[in-house]
Amino acid sequence: MPTSRKVAVVYHSGYGHTKAQAEAISEGAASIEGVTAELLDADSAAADLPALESADAIVFGSPTYMGTVSAPFKAFMDASSAVWMEQGWKDKIAGGFTNSAAQVGDKTGTLQTLSVFAAQHGMIWVGLDLPPGNNTTQSSDDSMNRMGASLGAMAQSLADAGPDIAPPSADRKTAHHYGARIAQAALRWSA
Template sequence: MSKIVVVYFSGYGHTKRIAEVVAEGAKAELLAIDSEGNIPDAGWEQLAAADGIIFGAPTYMGSAPWQFKKFADATSKAWFTRAWQDKVFGGFTNSASLNGDKAVTLISLQTLASQHGGIWVSLGLPPANKLASTREEVNNLGGSVGLLVQSPSDAGADAIPTGDLETARQYGARVAAITARLK
């Protein structure tokens, strides 16, 4: 069985909830980035031992928050030694708006994975883009690069649309399946 780690930062609990659902789908371990942008020392060993890594960050003001960026910059030690070369990567983001410039955050996560020589897994799901489509359908935000989630700003993580949660679960399973195939 492949070892997958979901490493994420969550400011208000919404991204944590998505990380949990993605991890459930991928049968992955969770690794939280703290409010100071750090992971535990053992977290670096956890990432080194992983076959796949899924990045997760909210989108604040059109990009990942500084805490995730601090973590990303700290991965330069792994980059320098090519420690994550050929690992499988995926990523997700959420914001309060339906769009909220989430694509910018996803592309930055994909770029980070590519800088490490990783293999990026797209969402792989068609969009729910018919007139009758609802927020309860899978990929109702129409993502393709990775997982997009909308989290209402005036509600807790329990208000994340069920379609987004199911998309998260399926994306985690897709990353796990591709990681297993390539391992």
């Protein structure tokens, strides 16, 4: 019988940019045979924590606001302390992603917050396996992982561009790749 695994993507997005990144993560996860993906906004996930019990992997995503996660995403994190008390997410696969307006924008702070959060829950963190892009004369702003992240997936959305065009396709492809990696890790870890 084929194995079936579930990846949940929990995200907040104030203006739609991080939502577009979350959708690409979810599509990447679902592209792996034997894996289903579910997108949950942080408010709904906080209100229905038991819905995450059946997930083999949870990917956490937040825009970078003031150098860290957004307040609505932090509310989800704080609500999850009820699960933490029971270590209900222990040994689930975890990953994280973030999007911000500036090239750097202090996005690393957000991914560090997400990885510590996952560690508190006893989860197994999966980083991004792509080498840095856009760092040689042979690469460009269209390269995968153009943000040069390794802890998770990063995206950058110009502040005056809508989510139809921002983040750009390189960041969406990076997110898709990361979602697929999380799904493969969930299959392998659960085996």
